[in-house]
Every structure is written in C-alpha cells, then in structure tokens.
Amino acid sequence: MKAVIMAGGKGTRISSITQDEIPKPMLTVGEKPILEHQIECLKKSGVNEVIIVTGHLGNKIKEYFQDGTKFDIKICYYEEDPNKPLGTAGSLYYLKEKLNEDFILIFGDVFLSVDFNRMIKFHKEHNSDATLLTHPNSHPYDSDLIITNDEEVVAFDSKENNRDYDYNNLVNSGIYVFSPRIFDYITEEKKYGLEKDVIAKMIGKDKVYSYHSTEYVKDMGTPERYESVNNDYACGLCSRRNLANKQKAIFLDRDGTINVYKGFLTKKEDLELIDGVSYAIKEINSSEYLCIVVTNQPIIARGDSTVKNLNNIHKHMETLLGNDGAYMDGLYYCPHHPDKGYPGEVPELKIDCNCRKPKIGMLLQAVKDYNIDLNESIVMGDSTLDIKMAENAGMKSILLKTGVAGKDNKYDVTPTYVAEDLLEAVNIALNKKERRR
Numbered sequence: 001m002k003a004v005i006m007a008g009g010k011g012t013r014i015s016s017i018t019q020d021e022i023p024k025p026m027l028t029v030g031e032k033p034i035l036e037h038q039i040e041c042l043k044k045s046g047v048n049e050v051i052i053v054t055g056h057l058g059n060k061i062k063e064y065f066q067d068g069t070k071f072d073i074k075i076c077y078y079e080e081d082p083n084k085p086l087g088t089a090g091s092l093y094y095l096k097e098k099l100n101e102d103f104i105l106i107f108g109d110v111f112l113s114v115d116f117n118r119m120i121k122f123h124k125e126h127n128s129d130a131t132l133l134t135h136p137n138s139h140p141y142d143s144d145l146i147i148t149n150d151e152e153v154v155a156f157d158s159k160e161n162n163r164d165y166d167y168n169n170l171v172n173s174g175i176y177v178f179s180p181r182i183f184d185y186i187t188e189e190k191k192y193g194l195e196k197d198v199i200a201k202m203i204g205k206d207k208v209y210s211y212h213s214t215e216y217v218k219d220m221g222t223p224e225r226y227e228s229v230n231n232d233y234a235c236g237l238c239s240r241r242n243l244a245n246k247q248k249a250i251f252l253d254r255d256g257t258i259n260v261y262k263g264f265l266t267k268k269e270d271l272e273l274i275d276g277v278s279y280a281i282k283e284i285n286s287s288e289y290l291c292i293v294v295t296n297q298p299i300i301a302r303g304d305s306t307v308k309n310l311n312n313i314h315k316h317m318e319t320l321l322g323n324d325g326a327y328m329d330g331l332y333y334c335p336h337h338p339d340k341g342y343p344g345e346v347p348e349l350k351i352d353c354n355c356r357k358p359k360i361g362m363l364l365q366a367v368k369d370y371n372i373d374l375n376e377s378i379v380m381g382d383s384t385l386d387i388k389m390a391e392n393a394g395m396k397s398i399l400l401k402t403g404v405a406g407k408d409n410k411y412d413v414t415p416t417y418v419a420e421d422l423l424e425a426v427n428i429a430l431n432k433k434e435r436r437r
Contacts, residue, residue: 001120002099003047005038006088007108008055008080023057025108026064027226029233034111034220035061036071043073044244045116047104053091055080089192096183105176105194111229113216114175115244122211123177126151129206130182130199133175133213136318136327138285140169144195146210153208156200166268166315169322170210173217181206214290214329214370216241240288246373249329250284250429251363253381254295256403257422259317261382264298266305268316274402278324280423287430289377290329290370294362296385300335303344307335330370332362358388358411363395380425384411398425 007025025035039050050073054061058079068075078091088107092099102123104116114133123131132153134146145157145167157167172195185198192198202208216238220226232238239245255261258281260272284291299305314331321327336353337345355361366372379390382403388411390397399406399415400422406415419425426432 001045001047001101001103002049002051003042003104003106004051004053004092004095004099005035005106005108006053006091007035007061008053008058008085008091021057022060023054023108024220026060027220029111029230033064035065035108038106038108038110038112039065039068039071039073039075041112041114042104042116043071045114045120047073047116049074049076051076051078051095051098052108053078053080055085056082085191087191087193087197089186089194089198090190092182092192093186093189096180096186099183100180102177102179105178107174109220110174111216111218111220111233111238112173112175113238113242114213115215115242118243119175119177119211119213122209126209127207128177128209129179130202130208131177131211132199132209133173133215133217134170134210135173135213135215135217136169136322136329137171138282138322138325138327140167140171140318140322140327143171146170146172148210151209151212153199153203153210155203156195166312166319167322168315169318169327170212173213174219175217177211212330213243214241214247215243237288243371245371246376247290247370248288249290249292249366249370249372249377250426251366251377251379252281252291252293252422253379253383253386253403254293254317256382256405257380257386257400258293261403264302264304265313266299266309268309268313271313271316271320273317273320274421276421276423278321278326280421280426281321281326281328282324283423283426283430283432285327289429290372291327292330292366292370292372293328293332294357294366294389295331295333296357297333297335298337298356301337301346301349302342303346310335330366332365334362357385358392360389360393363389363393378416378429380419380422380429382406383408384413387411387413387415390415398428400425 026033065075144159147155185201218229258277334355336349336356338352340350374393374395379397382400387397396416398417398419402421
C-alpha cells in the first residue's frame, strides 16, 4: 500500500520554533523529525511507498530523506509552487495516476503512533471509499466534529456553529484511508479543501466511515502542542497507545459513579454529574489508562426508553464532560433484561444475555475493540454488580461510596479497594495521594 504525506504548509503558528529555517514536519521529537516517525509507523503496517507533498522549504525534506533508500522505503515527491497553494487536497490531482488503489493520507504536522493494519482492515471490511480516523479530545466545544450514524459519517459539525445542542465528542484526526473514488471529486487543477470540497461532497453519495481509535494522534501546530508531544514521547506514552500493544483501561459504571443516582434515568435533563467526576476523568485521560464506561440499561428491554433516547442521554453526558475538558474513550451498554411482565417491554430483548453485568460481555467487547489487557485494568463502580463483574473477569476493583455505595447487596463480594468517590478511586489507581478539585 502507498501513503501520501501532506508536508507543504508554512507552519506560521509554530514559526517561533522553526524560525522559517526548517519546514514544520522536520521538527524533531526524540532526535528524529516528525516525518521520520510517521514513515517508520507506516512501514510497520506494510506501506512500501510514500509520496511526500512539499512546498515551503521542501528542499530540506528532500535533502534528508532523498529516495528513501536509507530508510528502507521508496520515497518520491510532488512539489507545490509556494506562490500557488493548492489547499489540503489540490495536489492529489497530480498524483491520481500513481494512486490507482486504496491509499493512506496523513498530514505532516501530526505526531502519531497508529496501528494502520487495524484501520486498513476496518476500511476494507466496510468497503469504504473514505475512512477517517476519529477520536475524542479535551476541547470538543471549539473543535470541528464528525456526526455519525453508527460508524457511517453523515455530516461535519463546524466549530463556527452556535452549539446550543448536545453532541458526540468525535474529532477528525487528519488521518485517512481513501479509495481511488476520491478522484471523482478532484477533477481540476485548482485549490481544494479536503474536508469541505472533497469529503463533504462524498457523504451521502459514497461510503464514508468513522474509524474510532484511542491511539496517539496530536497536531503539532503550536509551540504548546509541540512541547506536550515531546513530553508524552519522552515518557513512552505515544508508543504505548499504539493498538498493536496491549492497553490498560479503567472501566467505569455510569449511574451512581459518573452521574447522580436517580433510579432508572430516562430523561437527559435528569442527568447530573457527580461533583469532581470531570476532574477525575481528566486525570484518567492524561494517564496511560483508557476511560471506558460499561453500564446496564434495562430501560430499553423494559420499554421505558428507546435506543435513540438513550443515545441522547449519553450525548448529553459527553457534552457535559467535554465542557469540562474530559472525555470517554469508549462506552458500552447492555439493553437486555431477563425478567418479563413489564408493560411495553421488548420481547426480543428479554433474554439472559452475556453482556449484562455481572457477566463480562461488555468487557470482552472492549478487549476486542481496543486490545485491552484486563489483568492490567481496573473496574470502578458503586454497586456489587460492578465488583462481581471484576471478580468474574479476574480484575482489580474499587467500590465507590457514591450512588448505592455497595448497599444493593446483590452479591457477597470484596473489592480490592474502597473509595469515597471517583476522584479518590482514580487517585488510588494512579498512585496519587492528593484529592484535588
């Protein structure tokens, strides 16, 4: 497979570091240029040829990488005229003869550690024409967002919109897999914006999918972000987040753990975050653990709520967390309920399933999706259901004194630890002693 790296930007936001002496993709992380890290990552996934689109100071890139022989990969170039910028996609017009099969496209100012084999597999299984690697971030309120129907992309939500509505925290990372179908939308020698002029027009006509990943992908466009990436690289976080490696996760219950326990919650307006929860989840986000929510939601089987309504409740929770700079890496719910006799119940969901806690089906699905090592992961919740699930999976657990505080007494279990609330539980997991607010 081939890959295209867009490395032609001037990098004006980070000019205080580049001093207009090197192109932005040649900034070093761990004594290697960002571009070299990208190429090494692509090679690990079987990419054998890279086309680098250069522009401002592109000669510096060519001098360093040449034809790619010393990096054991074929490298060729397309050089844009700096006085006639082609946007984020216009240069592809000149590459279409070289890209007659599916290809990867990334931007040269993004530091990444991605298992592209997983993404390519997803792309092929969905017979996709455009696959976008997407993830949550700590500032969705001022980010361009992706709107999906399950995994299919249905629209872009511009950060310029007046967001007086709830939204899913799903951001485009700047990493793509395209089929040659993309060239049906790049038909002239002119400036194109990849999202606005190409992908947005493919939506509804072609197959455009969101590949949700928890891997390390960060824009290096500002001095602050550049420093952050260097710090993450130095402590090994970048490589550990690659899904080729086993991941650690903190699995959270929902009701009574994240939001105030109010019995069966069927209205988004009734969802209220417990004090300190956003800070606790931010602590997880900045650690080596993934933050994954697993929750029983029998309201679906009982007929008390629809899937659409439950998704709206979760969207509201994501929005509240996002406003505080926190996010979930994944969320799983069980819609089943084994007992019958409820008015309006959904017969096909009244089953003894494998996902309803304390069974471990939701954990196993997360293992499959994110390559998680359960032995290195932790369950946190307010119910004996959560502690029993951890016991069934051979995992550590922390019982919280919020919500039902273990007084449901459904199972006779002993948690590994007990904590006053989620913040204290996270501090225990991360070996932090202080209770900061």
